[in-house]
Amino acid sequence: MRVAIAGAGLAGLSCAKYLTDAGHTPVVLESRDVVGGLVAAWQDADGDWYETGLHVFFGAYPNILQLFKELGIEDRLQWKQHTMIFNQPEKPGTYSRFDFPDLPAPLNGIVAILRNNDMLSWSEKIQLAKGLVPAMLRGQQYVENTDKYTFSEWLKHQGVSEEVQQDIFIAASKSLNFINPDEISAVVLLTALRAFLQEKNGSKMAFLDGSPTERLCSPLVDYITARGGEVRSNAPLKEILTNGDGTVRGFLIRGLNGAEDEVLTADAYVSAIPVDPLKVMLPKAWQQMEFFQKLEGLEGVPVINLQLWFDRKLTEIDQLLFSRSSLLSVYADMSNTCRGYANPDQSMLELVLAPAKDWITKSDEEILQVTLSELKKLFPMHFGENPAKLLKYHVVKTPRSVYKAVPGCQQCRPSQKTPIANFYLAGSYTMQRFLGSMEGAVLSGKLTAQAIAEAHPAANSSSLQMPTVQPATNAATA
Numbered sequence: 237m238r239v240a241i242a243g244a245g246l247a248g249l250s251c252a253k254y255l256t257d258a259g260h261t262p263v264v265l266e267s268r269d270v271v272g273g274l275v276a277a278w279q280d281a282d283g284d285w286y287e288t289g290l291h292v293f294f295g296a297y298p299n300i301l302q303l304f305k306e307l308g309i310e311d312r313l314q315w316k317q318h319t320m321i322f323n324q325p326e327k328p329g330t331y332s333r334f335d336f337p338d339l340p341a342p343l344n345g346i347v348a349i350l351r352n353n354d355m356l357s358w359s360e361k362i363q364l365a366k367g368l369v370p371a372m373l374r375g376q377q378y379v380e381n382t383d384k385y386t387f388s389e390w391l392k393h394q395g396v397s398e399e400v401q402q403d404i405f406i407a408a409s410k411s412l413n414f415i416n417p418d419e420i421s422a423v424v425l426l427t428a429l430r431a432f433l434q435e436k437n438g439s440k441m442a443f444l445d446g447s448p449t450e451r452l453c454s455p456l457v458d459y460i461t462a463r464g465g466e467v468r469s470n471a472p473l474k475e476i477l478t479n480g481d482g483t484v485r486g487f488l489i490r491g492l493n494g495a496e497d498e499v500l501t502a503d504a505y506v507s508a509i510p511v512d513p514l515k516v517m518l519p520k521a522w523q524q525m526e527f528f529q530k531l532e533g534l535e536g537v538p539v540i541n542l543q544l545w546f547d548r549k550l551t552e553i554d555q556l557l558f559s560r561s562s563l564l565s566v567y568a569d570m571s572n573t574c575r576g577y578a579n580p581d582q583s584m585l586e587l588v589l590a591p592a593k594d595w596i597t598k599s600d601e602e603i604l605q606v607t608l609s610e611l612k613k614l615f616p617m618h619f620g621e622n623p624a625k626l627l628k629y630h631v632v633k634t635p636r637s638v639y640k641a642v643p644g645c646q647q648c649r650p651s652q653k654t655p656i657a658n659f660y661l662a663g664s665y666t667m668q669r670f671l672g673s674m675e676g677a678v679l680s681g682k683l684t685a686q687a688i689a690e691a692h693p694a695a696n697s698s699s700l701q702m703p704t705v706q707p708a709t710n711a712a713t714a
């Protein structure tokens with residue numbers, strides 16, 4: 237069976253991959269000249285890669301880890317020491333660590349927290365533990381029900397002080413959804429905390445050994461095309477064409493550079509484009525349906541990624557760092573963390589600027605200058621006398637990235653199956669339990685492939701394995 241998929245981010249590519257496994261033939265349409273969506277990367281004139289975002293993989297990502305295994309590229313994940321490292325703004329240039337010992341969960345997490353005395357006093361540790369107990373013991377249903385609160389409201393409700401929020405959770409909230417705890421839904425932080433505390437290696441991090449485009453998306457495209465599928469770049473979906481009964485008749489592809497528009501017909505259709513363009517492309521006949529109206533409650537959040545090349549080494553730390561700066565979120569010296577970008581003499585910092593709503597319209601030069609002023613606080617020893625010299629930089633702005641996970645969003649996230657018989661959704665914004673992440677994107681694509689394969693078993697599917705998926709959970713179904 238032929239399946240047309242619009243969008244070649246991780247969700248669209250994962251959907252196509254699992255459809256080929258189920259004996260179907262996917263045709264993936266990507267509007268840009270590069271696949272990968274939010275993990276896309278480009279090479280500059282020197283051959284250096286610059287990326288849409290600094291990406292880390294977690295031990296708590298079962299579906300993406302399984303995908304790496306299935307593609308035979310597990311060795312491309314560079315696992316780091318099990319630790320979380322935070323800058324200490326009150327002592328510029330120093331770090332505070334949460335080191336996870338080799339013990340079963342949740343003991344390793346508890347010991348990591350108990351051993352850290354820089355960021356949490358004993359009374360704060362007790363406060364925090366008491367606050368988190370219900371989320372740990374009462375399960376994901378309890379967590380889903382906290383979607384009515386921001387994380388700040390939930391912490392307050394649990395009697396956790398403002399200081400604990402300042403110390404740890406601003407950094408965590410920005411790293412998970414590029415917004416602060418006074419905006420983010422409590423569901424996001426509590427879901428992540430549960431995964432990190434329940435699984436021994438849940439919070440263990442890995443970096444890819446090069447650009448996601450080359451090291452992850454290319455093998456996915458090769459896998460799909462080797463099994464009869466197609467991935468077409470520069471092929472933007474312009475319109476979803478419908479029949480009289482509201483089902484999809486075809487995908488209209490915009491002709492570029494003077495070429496004619498083209499209609500692609502298939503047996504089933506998938507939107508794996510972000511929720512923002514999908515909302516403006518909904519056929520008239522669907523706009524009154526509650527399922528699609530709920531999408532109005534979802535919107536991409538702005539974020540900015542910077543890569544800065546310096547003439548010297550600024551740090552030897554081989555791990556993600558939580559800046560605890562009001563401007564920046566997480567960052568890493570990719571010359572240490574990533575084999576493909578390794579340099580023993582010079583640093584290449586990759587930094588995420590968030591929340592980015594006040595910066596997204598500013599010029600690259602303004603964004604660079606404000607970031608450099610922050611680096612003076614993070615690396616005072618390299619920006620005093622004889623300061624480190626910036627060799628070059630790239631700024632990538634994403635005005636609408638992952639869905640902004642504010643309270644009330646969970647009930648707006650759609651299932652992969654829609655009320656339209658031959659139309660499905662994939663994307664990290666769709667309902668699955670890994671929120672707006674690479675794992676969420678891969679899992680959503682897998683769930684979509686599974687729904688299609690169940691509705692239309694391929695003639696030769698008896699010999700093929702259906703993908704094993706983590707069940708989607710949402711407030712309605714959990």
Ligand SMILES: Cc1cc2nc3c(=O)[nH]c(=O)nc-3n(C[C@H](O)[C@H](O)[C@H](O)COP(=O)(O)OP(=O)(O)OC[C@H]3O[C@@H](n4cnc5c(N)ncnc54)[C@H](O)[C@@H]3O)c2cc1C
Binds near residue numbers: 508
């Ligand atoms: C700065 C940053 C850092 C991040 N860090 C992490 C991290 O450390 N760990 C983590 O797990 N996740 C991280 N994420 C989130 C993760 O990248 C996303 O959740 C995931 O990649 C989303 O994949 P997707 O396929 O759902 O959507 P997208 O990647 O948005 O894919 C959608 C695709 O549709 C295409 N498209 C749009 N319109 C059309 C059209 N009309 N026709 C055809 N194609 C179209 C787009 O070009 C794109 O390729 C980060 C994201 C950003 C931006």
